[in-house]
Amino acid sequence: MASLNSIHHLKAFLGRLLGQRDLNTSTLVIPAGTCGRASGADLLIETARQEILDRGLSEKVLVRTTGCHGFCEMEPSVLVEPDRTFYPKADADSMVRIVDAVARGDVLEDLLFKSPETAQPIRSADDVPFFKGQNRTILSHNERVDPTSVETYIENGGYSAMVSVLEQGDPRWVVEEVKRSGLRGRGGAGFPTGLKWELLAKQPNGNGKFLVCNADEGDPGAYMDRSVLEGNPHSIIEGMLIGAFATGATEGIVYVRTEYPLAILNLKMALRQAYELGLLGDNILRTGLSFGISLVKGAGAFVCGEETAMIRSIEGKMGEPRQRPPFPVKRGIEGKPTLINNVETWANIPIIFRMGSEEYAKTGTNGNSGTKIFSLVGKVKNTGLVEVPMGITIKEIVYDIGGGPVGKVRIKAIQTGGPSGGCIPAERFDLPIDYDSLTQAGSMMGSGGMIVMDENTCMVDVARYFMNFLKDESCGKCFTCRKGTQRMFELLDDFSKGKGTLAQLDLLEELAQVVKDTTMCGLGQTAPNPVLSTLRYFRNEYLEHIEKARCPAGVCKELITYSINDKCVGCQACLKACAAGAITGEKKRQHVINPELCIKCGVCKSVCKVEAIDVA
DSSP states (O other): OOOOOSHHHHHHHHHHHHHTOOTTSEEEEEEOSHHHHHHTHHHHHHHHHHHHHHHTOTTTEEEEEESOOSOGGGOSOEEEETTTEEEOSOOHHHHHHHHHHHHHTOOOGGGSEEOTTTOOEEOBGGGSHHHHTOOOTTTHHHHHOOTTOHHHHHHTTTTHHHHHHHHHOOHHHHHHHHHHHTOBOTTTTOOBHHHHHHHHHTSOOTTOOEEEEEEOOOSTTOOHHHHHHHHOHHHHHHHHHHHHHHHTOOEEEEEEETTOHHHHHHHHHHHHHHHHHTSSEEEETTTTEEEEEEEEEEOOOGGGGSHHHHHHHHTTSOOOOOOOSSOTTTSOGGGSOEEEEEHHHHHHHHHHHHHOHHHHHTSEETTEESEEEEEEEESSSSOEEEEEETTOBHHIIIIIISOSOSSSSOEEEEEESGGGSEEEEGGGTTOBOSHHHHHHTTOOOTTSEEEEEETTOOHHHHHHHHHHHHHHHOOSOSHHHHHHHHHHHHHHHHHHTTOOOHHHHHHHHHHHHHHHHHOSSHHHHHTTHHHHHHHHHHHHHHHHHHHSOOOTTSOOGGGOOEEEOTTOOOOOHHHHHOTTOOEEOOTTSOOEEOTTTOOOOOHHHHHOSSOOEEEO
């Protein structure tokens, strides 16, 4: 790959790529992010390529391997361009049929996505309800770009924003454009990005400045940053290059957790390509800009998502936060001024300069502009990544895009913001989603995790689960965080076993407030959110556990009993599934559960097809 020596050479390279491109050629786009590969995308890719080769269709049908498109519930899937025909949950046999149909210019209606309301096939991906309600300014590039090919990124507008910035030539103008866009950090705190850039730009260059991409995404159920890194790593590189020009930074670091092997692989390839093309390194495109990016892998400590703990980890020290001030923008890595933004924030930067700051700011609400990517998981039909404008309501995401509850059981609540976020009840789903409204509701935006819970979810157990996670992830530096999270978990554990008292409930609430007010970093300050939000909205469930030793949702094992009612038809499905041997009964006769042997695993209820298992 020849190095590009000037902006003119980059534009000429783009011209050659576009000259070789035929937008009318039929292309099988197969998402092969982590979710797609886990579902069988690799087999689809292999099958498609083999079929095309065997049929001699190489000139007529192409295959493009991309990152995740977002509709993880329907993986592995195939998108046919240019007409955007969408085939969900494909397999090797259907892939053979799809290749044949594309070659003939035909559409296989029996393989199309079916409308949930009418059961009629929907041909275009743009008309599928999951995609229709979104505004995909970032995720849409995952469909068009092969993450292992810098050429596909460039021919789809990649690095054009960097070129426009370099041609304009004024770093202060770049900072002002980011400020005018209204972009706020997508990592959780929502600090204005342009203001942070301005603070770094004002720091003396001295021995240099650092830019860091925070890809330490540790929230259970959240995978937005991973999918962007897997599917479009060059967007992060371009965003950081623009940031380097604006702030005078000379060194860049992408800090990514080692549990993301595909993201790391694609990022390494993208960095190598950028260096080979001359888009990273000394005197980039002979504009005088010098900037390099290196990769640092984190070991998976949740606290290293906090910027001062991350800095210590990058320096090879134990990942624990330090007191601020001085803030990293004044004294960060190796004592040098350091700016940290997360993956999604950096991915927004090229978009701002392609659209223009004023156009970008039209999306979203006042003070919360642009789109936000959420990972929608839990008890909802359509799980996956959704990219929506700021200000959209929770109800629109859960019911219009997510498709509502999986079965007949009603949705009870949604947990936003990761393990240190809060639980918002269904009656408040009209709440518009932005940084301020979620905080006022007792939750937070976080990096964008959304876990939907139905009536079969115990809110005491939810608080207990997240507090168990947070106590384990506390670095232990603050006494109130180290012991406070531990004691809160112990109290919640007592409640789940029917051993709690009303006095302990008051103690839990007081302790949560103390931990929130007295700890040093964001982990400790937000750790009480699961407790405080569930107490705020679901206090009655705590009282049921304490006063009646009863779990209304039938989750807490020590407070429930399994029995078989007269709906039992004696099919023996539960008897065969019971590992404890607690179920007895003859065929076609009502079975019985021995409470002495029952381990309350719930397998019997999950296999029963006639709703004969009662939980009380």
